[in-house]
Amino acid sequence: MLKIRPYMVEDLPGVLAIQADVLPQSGWSGGDYERLHASPHGLILIAESEVHDADGVIVGFSATRSLGEDAELLALAVATPCQRQGVGRSLLRETCTLLKKRGSRRVYLEVRASNCTAIELYRKAGFTFHSVRKDYYNHPREDAWIMESALLPAHPLVLH
Ligand SMILES: CC(C)(COP(=O)(O)OP(=O)(O)OC[C@H]1O[C@@H](n2cnc3c(N)ncnc32)[C@H](O)[C@@H]1OP(=O)(O)O)[C@@H](O)C(=O)NCCC(=O)NCCS
Numbered sequence: 001m002l003k004i005r006p007y008m009v010e011d012l013p014g015v016l017a018i019q020a021d022v023l024p025q026s027g028w029s030g031g032d033y034e035r036l037h038a039s040p041h042g043l044i045l046i047a048e049s050e051v052h053d054a055d056g057v058i059v060g061f062s063a064t065r066s067l068g069e070d071a072e073l074l075a076l077a078v079a080t081p082c083q084r085q086g087v088g089r090s091l092l093r094e095t096c097t098l099l100k101k102r103g104s105r106r107v108y109l110e111v112r113a114s115n116c117t118a119i120e121l122y123r124k125a126g127f128t129f130h131s132v133r134k135d136y137y138n139h140p141r142e143d144a145w146i147m148e149s150a151l152l153p154a155h156p157l158v159l160h
Helices: 009-022 030-038 087-101 116-124
Strands: 002-006 042-049 057-067 070-078 106-112 128-137 142-150
Touching: 002 087, 009 030, 009 042, 009 057, 009 070, 030 042, 030 057, 042 087, 057 087, 070 087, 087 116, 106 116, 106 128, 116 142
Parallel strands: 070 106
Antiparallel strands: 002 042, 042 057, 057 070, 106 142, 128 142
16 A cells, blocks of 8 residues: 655665666755755655555655745656556645645646656646746756646646
């Protein structure tokens, strides 16, 4: 069974392992995650696969930062063997729910223009295209798409 829960310091090795697996170019260090976790503006969520009578296994995470009424999705990642099983969708839904409870009204994210998988997930979750940051990424050089979603009380956070 899948459980979405807040990050704890013991989760760092699992988070870094997933980052190395699916977001190797992100450049985030352990210290970056620890600082975000310690910040009142940071929110890191862990997706854990619960195994009967055993410790759960971390299968994904999200990381966000809020600034006033705006929030930014900094990372969303699911371990390769666990992809396409609804983990990313669950993480995104819970992230948006908690951001909304914390007072965020809008969430933004940056995604590589070629990352059709993530763009499709975001689009289905209600995010829309906002703008392009030309040549924003390196290795390979590529545009970033900025996407946004309103977090209004009536906003349907249900995938179509
Ligand atoms: C993007 C990512 C987080 C999606 O996580 P996931 O758990 O595999 O996604 P889900 O199973 O919840 O899929 C939700 C929806 O996203 C879309 N999607 C997910 N994987 C897809 C794929 N390989 N091809 C096309 N669409 C896909 C589908 O619309 C899917 O809904 P459906 O299964 O009902 O068709 C995951 O692929 C990942 O970690 N990628 C590498 C890191 C990354 O690119 N992060 C985003 C950076 S901005």
